[in-house]
Amino acid sequence: MNTPFECGAGLGLKPQHYDDALNCDARGLWFEIHPENYMVAGGPRLAWLEAIRERHALSLHGVSMSLAADRAPDAANLHRLRELARRVQPAWVSEHLAWSAWGGHYHPDLLPFPRNGAALSRIAANIACVQDTLGQRIAIENPSHYLSVEGHEWSEQAFLAELVRRTGCALLLDVNNVYVSARNMGFDAKEWLDAFPGEFVIEIHLAGHSVDTQTQPPLLIDSHDAPVDDAVWALYRHVIARFGARLTLIERDDHIPGFVELLAERARAQAILDDAEVTV
Numbered sequence: 001m002n003t004p005f006e007c008g009a010g011l012g013l014k015p016q017h018y019d020d021a022l023n024c025d026a027r028g029l030w031f032e033i034h035p036e037n038y039m040v041a042g043g044p045r046l047a048w049l050e051a052i053r054e055r056h057a058l059s060l061h062g063v064s065m066s067l068a069a070d071r072a073p074d075a076a077n078l079h080r081l082r083e084l085a086r087r088v089q090p091a092w093v094s095e096h097l098a099w100s101a102w103g104g105h106y107h108p109d110l111l112p113f114p115r116n117g118a119a120l121s122r123i124a125a126n127i128a129c130v131q132d133t134l135g136q137r138i139a140i141e142n143p144s145h146y147l148s149v150e151g152h153e154w155s156e157q158a159f160l161a162e163l164v165r166r167t168g169c170a171l172l173l174d175v176n177n178v179y180v181s182a183r184n185m186g187f188d189a190k191e192w193l194d195a196f197p198g199e200f201v202i203e204i205h206l207a208g209h210s211v212d213t214q215t216q217p218p219l220l221i222d223s224h225d226a227p228v229d230d231a232v233w234a235l236y237r238h239v240i241a242r243f244g245a246r247l248t249l250i251e252r253d254d255h256i257p258g259f260v261e262l263l264a265e266r267a268r269a270q271a272i273l274d275d276a277e278v279t280v
Contacts, residue, residue, distance in 0.1 A: 007057050007091065009248045009269035011262055018048045020259035022055065028270060030057040030091070032249050036064050038088075039080040049088055057091040059203070059249075060084070067126045067140070068099035068113045078133050085134055092202065094139040094172045095130070097123070097160065110143055114151030115159045124166040131167065139202055141172040144222040145181040161197040171197065173246075174205040175235050176228070180220040189235055198243035206236055206269060207251035225254035227265060237272060245276040 008028025013021055021031060031052060038045055052058070062081065065073050085093065098110035113119050131137050140163060142156060154162070160171055173196060182189035208226030212219045228236075228250065240246070248269045252262060 007247050008245075008273050009250065009266045010057075010059070011266050012249065012251050012253065013049075013052065013058075014252075014256055015045070015048075016256070017259045017262075018052070022048075022052050024056075024259075024263070026263065026266070026270075028273075029266070030059065030247075032059045032061050032251075034063055035060040035081055035084050035093075036062070039077075039084055046087070053088050058088055060088075060090045060093045061141075062093070062095040063110070064100060065095045065126075065130060066098075066100045067095055067123050067130070068097065068111075068119060069126070070099075070103065070122070072129055073126055078130065081130075082133050085136075092139060092170075093134060093136065094141055094203065096141045096143055097163075098143045112143065112145060112147075112149050114149055115154040115156065116151055117153060120154070120159065120162060120166075124163055127163060127167045127169050131169065137167075137169050139170040139172040141174050141205065142177055144174075144177040144184075146184055146219055146221075148185070155195070157192070157195045157197060161200065164197070164200045170202040171200045172203045172205060173198075173201045173239065174207070175239060176205065176207040176209055176232050176251075177222055179229070179232050179235060180209050180222050183220045190238060193235060193239055194242070198239070201243060201246055203247045203249065204236065204239065205249050205251055206232060223254060224251045228268075233268070236269070240272055240276045245273045248273060 006028050007030045010030035010032055013031040013033050038049055040046060064077060096110050099113060100110060140160060163169060164171065178189050178192055182192060206228045207224045208228055210221050210223040210225060212221050250262060250266050250269060
């Protein structure tokens with residue numbers, strides 16, 4: 001990570017919070033954006049982004065690279081990402097271990113795949129393509145799971161560790177995704193986290209979730225529309241105790257409250273990080 005800023009806990013940057021974000025002086029505060037919202041040649045959004053970048057570190061968290069797809073990342077999309085990265089100089093870039101495009105068709109979701117040898121080779125090649133184009137390594141995020149997929153040859157933790165070995169990428173651990181998946185799929189979230197290769201984690205995501213009662217049994221949905229659940233906070237403390245302090249982001253993408261409320265939730269994560277830095 002190449003940044004002159006001290007980073008601790010961060011927030012997703014929302015347009016309605018630009019002024020508050022620009023003027024906030026909380027220690028260690030940084031902001032994440034979805035680059036797809038800023039891949040333009042100019043305009044007010046980029047002007048605000050460049051102003052905020054003067055005071056706070058930024059990360060780019062992609063949602064459309066479709067790394068697990070059946071072909072290389074879209075060249076035009078990757079070019080736009082590279083141009084944005086050159087313009088705002090993010091401290092780091094991340095993407096999901098999932099696919100959203102297949103056979104030339106786009107699906108507005110982050111979809112699962114069987115973790116087999118063919119998928120491993122394909123995804124490693126796609127990660128290498130992105131990293132070579134950007135000229136920096138990226139971090140790969142574990143997804144949420146809602147149904148069983150047949151054909152797995154690797155555990156998710158081992159699959160991610162092998163991607164790191166083959167490509168030199170880093171990992172982004174989404175603790176809420178683990179909790180949601182554990183509840184939906186019937187495994188123990190703490191045991192899953194204990195098997196995660198924490199030495200490769202550069203960032204952690206925390207978010208709220210919701211319950212879809214129209215399914216039987218009900219599913220937890222990684223909706224990012226609520227405060228972080230107490231059970232997720234408990235898992236986060238467990239992770240930090242095991243791995244040590246890591247850059248942490250509070251995600252909120254719907255039912256977005258005022259900046260002060262988000263900053264208070266962010267302060268809760270920062271306090272846990274501060275305690276870890278003292279005790280580890």
